[in-house]
Amino acid sequence: QSALTQPPSASGSPGQSVTISCTGTSSDVAAYNYVSWYQQHPGKAPKVMIYDVSRRPSGVPDRFSGSKSGNTASLTVSGLQAEDEADYYCTSYAGSNNWVFGGGTKLTVL
Amino acid sequence: EVHLVESGGGLVQPGGSLRLSCAASGFDFSNSWMHWVRQAPGKGLVWVSYVNSDESATSYADSVRGRFSISRDNAKNTVYLQMSSLRAEDTAVYYCVRDISYSFNVWGQGTTVTVSS
Numbered sequence: 076q077s078a079l080t081q082p083p084s085a086s087g088s089p090g091q092s093v094t095i096s097c098t099g100t101s102s103d104v105a106a107y108n109y110v111s112w113y114q115q116h117p118g119k120a121p122k123v124m125i126y127d128v129s130r131r132p133s134g135v136p137d138r139f140s141g142s143k144s145g146n147t148a149s150l151t152v153s154g155l156q157a158e159d160e161a162d163y164y165c166t167s168y169a170g171s172n173n174w175v176f177g178g179g180t181k182l183t184v185l
Numbered sequence: 186e187v188h189l190v191e192s193g194g195g196l197v198q199p200g201g202s203l204r205l206s207c208a209a210s211g212f213d214f215s216n217s218w219m220h221w222v223r224q225a226p227g228k229g230l231v232w233v234s235y236v237n238s239d240e241s242a243t244s245y246a247d248s249v250r251g252r253f254s255i256s257r258d259n260a261k262n263t264v265y266l267q268m269s270s271l272r273a274e275d276t277a278v279y280y281c282v283r284d285i286s287y288s289f290n291v292w293g294q295g296t297t298v299t300v301s302s
Contacts, residue, residue, distance in 0.1 A: 078229075111288035113230070120280060120295055121230060126288035164230050168287040172235055172244035174220070179229040 079104065079165055079177035086183040087155045095180045097148040097165030103175055105146040109168035112141055112150045115179075116161045124163075125150060152182070160184040187211040187291050189281045194296030197271055201300070205266040207281030207293055215259040218284035221266045223277035224295075233279070234266060249275075271300045 080098040087093035097104065097112075104110055110128045113121040123132055125141035128148065138153045148167070152159055165177040193205040205221070221233040234255040235244045243255050254267040264281060276299050283291040 107287070109287035113289065115230075120292040121289070122292070123288055123290050126290070127286055130286075132290070162229075166230075166232070166289065172237075172242060173246075174232040174235070174287075176222075176230045176232055 077175070079167060079175055081163075081165060081177035081180045083178070084181045084183065086185055087152075088185045089155050089157065091155050092151060092153045093155060093182065094149050094151045095163055095165075095182070097150070097167075097177045099146050099148070099167050099175070101146060103146075103167040103169040104143065104148050106170065107168045108143070110141065110143055110148040111166050112139075113164045113166070114159075114161045115164065121164065155184050157184050187283070189283065189291060189293035191279065191281045191293045191296035194279065194298045196299045196301065198302050199272060199300055201271050202267070202269040203271065203298060205268065205279055205281075205296055205298070207264045207266075209262045209264070209281075209283070212283065212291070214262040219255075219257065219264045220282045220284055220289060221255065221264075222280045222282050222289060222292075223275075223298075224280070225274070225277040228277075231277075235284070236264065268298070271298075273300050276300050 112125040115121040128143045129141040140151045188210045190208045236255045252270045257264040278295040280295045281293040282289040
């Protein structure tokens with residue numbers, strides 16, 4: 076159950092796009108289309124932003140998009156806004172009723 | 186409205202036990218998979234445990250297997266996490282989460298567990 080690998084930080088200016096990567100293995104990210112992404116503001120519970128690699132729950136702006144290639148998944152935030160500044164976590168189903176999170180990425184809006 | 190409300194957190198000595206509860210409302214609990222996820226102070230999210238809709242399947246992270254036990258009472262719309270042999274490294278906010286399509290779709294507000302002498 077090794078954690079997925081995310082960059083510790085990412086940044087962009089308002090209006091720009093930023094992409095956060097999430098690297099796993101052939102046993103998790105590459106094996107299943109069950110990658111999801113979560114946004115967490117300080118002191119708050121996480122909120123799902125993307126599930127099933129690229130699906131957005133209702134209410135999530137279409138500025139948020141997800142994709143996957145091989146053992147690496149990505150979250151792209153387009154048209155950055157100040158309220159997007161938060162911690163972002165990826166997770167993947169890893170088979171046998173196990174799940175694994177990434178270490179988290181702190182997104183700063185400059 | 187979908188709600189998950191955790192309770193049962195607190196201060197416990199190393200080696201002690203604690204049972205967390207999570208009351209669900211606003212959705213079809215008896216047909217939902219549920220998880221516990223924790224977050225140590227200043228650290229990232231870690232998946233802890235899973236239970237399927239009828240408790241016929243459960244699973245645990247390596248770090249808690251053999252010490253924690255997940256269960257549910259569908260008549261009470263409640264999921265539990267029994268924690269024993271607690272260690273300092275179990276100190277965290279524990280979140281109850283509803284699963285939709287293998288994702289952590291709905292989160293409670295969390296309950297804080299502190300393991301310290």
